[in-house]
Amino acid sequence: MRESKALIESRAFGVRNVPLLRPLGWLARGWRDLMRCPLPGLLHGLFLAVFGGLLIYVAHHRFWLLSGAFTGFLLVAPVLATGLYAISRALERRQRADLSVALAAWKPEGRLVVFGVLLAFAGTGWVLTSASLITGFAGAPVRTPLEFIKIVVLNDHSHLFEVWLAMGAFLAAPVYASSVVAIPLLLDRKVGVLAAVLTSWRVVQAHPGPMALWAALLMLLTVLGMVTALVGLVVIAPWLAHASWHAYRDLVSVAGLEEQP
Numbered sequence: 001m002r003e004s005k006a007l008i009e010s011r012a013f014g015v016r017n018v019p020l021l022r023p024l025g026w027l028a029r030g031w032r033d034l035m036r037c038p039l040p041g042l043l044h045g046l047f048l049a050v051f052g053g054l055l056i057y058v059a060h061h062r063f064w065l066l067s068g069a070f071t072g073f074l075l076v077a078p079v080l081a082t083g084l085y086a087i088s089r090a091l092e093r094r095q096r097a098d099l100s101v102a103l104a105a106w107k108p109e110g111r112l113v114v115f116g117v118l119l120a121f122a123g124t125g126w127v128l129t130s131a132s133l134i135t136g137f138a139g140a141p142v143r144t145p146l147e148f149i150k151i152v153v154l155n156d157h158s159h160l161f162e163v164w165l166a167m168g169a170f171l172a173a174p175v176y177a178s179s180v181v182a183i184p185l186l187l188d189r190k191v192g193v194l195a196a197v198l199t200s201w202r203v204v205q206a207h208p209g210p211m212a213l214w215a216a217l218l219m220l221l222t223v224l225g226m227v228t229a230l231v232g233l234v235v236i237a238p239w240l241a242h243a244s245w246h247a248y249r250d251l252v253s254v255a256g257l258e259e260q261p
Contacts, residue, residue, distance in 0.1 A: 005192075006195040006198055007195075009192060009195035010196075010199045013185070013189075013191075013253065013254060015199075015202050015203055015207075015251060016250060016253050017206075017207075020209045021210075022210055022250060023210055023213050023214040024217075026247045027243050029246040030239050030241070030244070033087065033088045033245075034238055034239050036097070037091065037098065040083060040084060040087055040098070040099050040238075041238025041242065042235070044080070044102075045235055045238045046234050048077065048233050048234075048237045049234050053230055056230075077237070078183050081183075081240075081241035081244065082105045082183065083103060083105045083106055084238055085188075085244070085248075086105035087102050088242045088245035088246065089188065089245065111192065111196075112183070112187070119175065122175050126172075130164065130168070134160070134164070137158075137160050138152055138160060139155065139158065152164065178197045180200050180211065180214070180247070181196075181199065181247065181248040182196040183244075184249075185199060185252060188254075189254065203252065214247060221236050221240060222240070224236065225237065
């Protein structure tokens with residue numbers, strides 16, 4: 001059977017073996033990059049925090065919408081970090097790394113736009129799913145975080161919270177597997193969207209332990225940024241973005257391929 005062009009293109013990239021605790025090293029290198037070039041990252045984190053604050057302001061009395069919108073936004077957030085991947089790449093190559101490098105990475109790029117649209121569809125799907133679950137099956141109206149905790153989380157007579165978490169994981173897992181190295185790869189190499197996604201899946205399949213740990217670290221640190229009234233996201237969001245670049249560089253081999261600008 002003839003293989004697809006995207007699969008052949010994906011196989012041009014090797015998958016390196018990494019130990020279980022290597023994600024801790026990605027965090028260390030991501031922090032180093034943030035400290036070496038803090039302004040672009042902190043501006044990125046500030047934007048995310050302000051946007052999150054606006055979501056809370058608009059939907060604070062409609063928590064069924066807020067919970068889905070915020071988690072859906074987090075699905076799309078990796079593509080917003082494109083400029084920070086460019087900063088880490090420039091630092092790695094010992095090139096000039098400043099705000100202009102981050103902004104230049106935001107020039108219209110068809111493949112990244114396509115991938116961003118696909119992530120936005122996934123985020124929208126989760127928003128609608130979350131809203132339908134909470135409004136349709138909660139025992140009473142859920143308008144605030146406290147009502148969500150009381151009516152959904154602490155309800156001994158309902159499994160709605162467990163179902164909500166399971167649905168979120170079910171929808172988030174393929175998005176994570178499809179994007180964990182795909183977005184830095186799309187920035188770094190002239191590769192098609194489907195080939196980048198297939199490469200990302202190959203990475204996850206080859207390293208279930210390290211990639212599960214990396215997913216847990218991403219989730220825990222993001223939650224930490226959220227529970228600090230979003231202030232923590234100012235630092236945590238760019239830290240994770242820089243670390244994600246190093247995850248890509250550790251996991252995907254481009255040996256033998258022509259260097260690209």
